[in-house]
Amino acid sequence: AQTVTQSQPEMSVQEAETVTLSCTYDTSESDYYLFWYKQPPSRQMILVIRQEAYKQQNATENRFSVNFQKAAKSFSLKISDSQLGDAAMYFCAYKTRQGGSEKLVFGKGTKLTVNP
Amino acid sequence: GAVVSQHPSRVICKSGTSVKIECRSLDFQATTMFWYRQFPKQSLMLMATSNEGSKATYEQGVEKDKFLINHASLTLSTLTVTSAHPEDSSFYICGGGTDTQYFGPGTRLTVL
Numbered sequence: 001a002q003t004v005t006q007s008q009p010e011m012s013v014q015e016a017e018t019v020t021l022s023c024t025y026d027t028s029e030s031d032y033y034l035f036w037y038k039q040p041p042s043r044q045m046i047l048v049i050r051q052e053a054y055k056q057q058n059a060t061e062n063r064f065s066v067n068f069q070k071a072a073k074s075f076s077l078k079i080s081d082s083q084l085g086d087a088a089m090y091f092c093a094y095k096t097r098q099g100g101s102e103k104l105v106f107g108k109g110t111k112l113t114v115n116p
Numbered sequence: 117g118a119v120v121s122q123h124p125s126r127v128i129c130k131s132g133t134s135v136k137i138e139c140r141s142l143d144f145q146a147t148t149m150f151w152y153r154q155f156p157k158q159s160l161m162l163m164a165t166s167n168e169g170s171k172a173t174y175e176q177g178v179e180k181d182k183f184l185i186n187h188a189s190l191t192l193s194t195l196t197v198t199s200a201h202p203e204d205s206s207f208y209i210c211g212g213g214t215d216t217q218y219f220g221p222g223t224r225l226t227v228l
Contacts, residue, residue, distance in 0.1 A: 033215065043207060045160075045219035047117055091159060095217070102148055104217055106159045 002027045004094050006107035013082045014115050020067075021077045021110050023092030031097040034068065034075045035104070040088040048090070051075065053097070079112075087114045118144045118213050122220030129200055130228055137195045137223045139210030145190035146212035151183075154207045154222075166193040200227040 003026045013019035025034070036048040051059045051068050058066050063080045079086055092107040119142040129135050139149055147168045152160040164185050165173040172185035182204075184196040193212075197204050205227045211219040 035216070037219075042221070043154075043209075044221045045209065045211070047216060047218065050216055095215075097215075102214075102217070103150070103162060103165065104160075104211075108159045111157075 002029070002032075002094050002096070002105045004092050004105050004107040006090075006092055006110050008110045009108070010111045010113070012113040012115060013079070015082055015084060017082055018078060018080045019082055019112065021079075021090050021092075021112065023075045023077070023107055025073050025075065025092070025094050025105075027073070027094065027096075029096055029098055033095040033097060034066075035093040035095070036064070036066070036075075036077045037091045037093060038086075038088045039091065039109075040085075045091075049077065082114050084114050084116060087112055117216065118142075118218040120210060120212055120218050120220040122210055122223055124223060125221060126224045126226075128226045128228065131201050132199055134196055134198045135200055135225060137197075137208055137210075137225075139193045139195070139212070139220050141191050141212050144213065146193070147190065149187060149193040149210055149212040150217065151185060151193075151195050152209045152211065154209060160209060163195075168193075197225065200225070202227045 005024045032053045034051045038046045038048050049061045065078045067076045089109045091109045094105045121140045123138045149166040151163045163178045166185045166187040168187045174180045187193040209222045211217045
């Protein structure tokens with residue numbers, strides 16, 4: 001079974017600085033998706049970024065980018081120019097593309113604090 | 117991204133009563149929806165997979181008679197917590213989508 005590990009329960013960053021959140025996963029599959037979701041205090045889960053495993057190019061969405069290392073099974077999220085609104089729980093998630101289940105496998109999350 | 121609505125956002129009920137939570141996909145058709153439970157400061161825990169026109173698939177340890185799921189149309193899935201007890205108090209979230217899963221805003225259930 002696939003597993004997702006987020007080794008940093010909490011992280012903090014100064015406003016306007018850059019922070020990187022770590023995520024590693026374990027799978028025997030070759031085709032899958034990886035996601036970062038943000039959950040602010042409102043508790044609404046918001047998609048931050050998605051990466052298809054077959055794509056070598058790292059996904060980018062404005063100030064958010066990933067470092068996808070397929071061989072190392074690593075999928076870190078970099079937040080540049082951090083803003084107060086980035087403060088939230090961040091969850092890394094895995095989803096197979098090989099048919100069958102559409103379930104997401106979540107990590108335990110990283111709580112990000114942004115200091116003014 | 118796709119939009120998922122969830123209603124109610126908050127509900128308080130007495131022990132022994134049943135509570136229904138609705139999850140709607142507003143701009144896409146969902147043959148599958150997922151129901152999660154989230155305890156404070158924890159990750160989402162998948163409870164069940166709702167399948168349109170067929171029975172839901174429950175995760176191990178989830179009581180199917182307590183958490184009734186109905187997926188009667190391609191845009192609506194419901195979770196009914198039957199004979200609710202204080203230990204059922206939690207935050208419930210639904211999600212749906214094909215390649216990417218999008219989530220409703222959640223329902224905070226408090227059982228007195």
